[in-house]
Amino acid sequence: MPKGYIIAHITVKEPDAYQEYVVKDTPILEGFGAKFVVRGGQSQTVEGDAPATQRHVVIEFESYAKALEAYNDPDYQQVADIRRRTADSLIYVVEGA
Template structure:
């Protein structure tokens, strides 16, 4: 079974308190689904070609189907509700090779 990944690039972020609330709720929602953060938003980013240096997060799941279901889960929707309109993300769910 192929793994699933969330690949998220933050174009703009909110204040630290809001992001801390989101991270806490998202972590609580995703841990039971076996999610593992493999790239943290504090990781170094080197942009090439048309890339832009942005805070980037990669979360790994045991399958693509779990990655899809995690995004649609009620608990994750509660985490999403914390993000204000000032947060803009490029969010992709991808299947591993």
């Protein structure tokens, strides 16, 4: 079965407040078996036009269904409201190869 991924491109508007999201989302997502593959770090757009995103995040799950389950979890959605207030985000749930 292919793995599932949550892929996020995030521009943080309020760095101090955003840290609350990072602290609170991690244990919830890890409870669904999340493995953080990419979480911030250096990046560079090498082709195409892209928004000036500050953070890229790739989270791996055992399946696409598990990634959707984690994203749609009510506890996660409550914490995601912190991200929505403190950052601009593009979030994708993607099935792996």
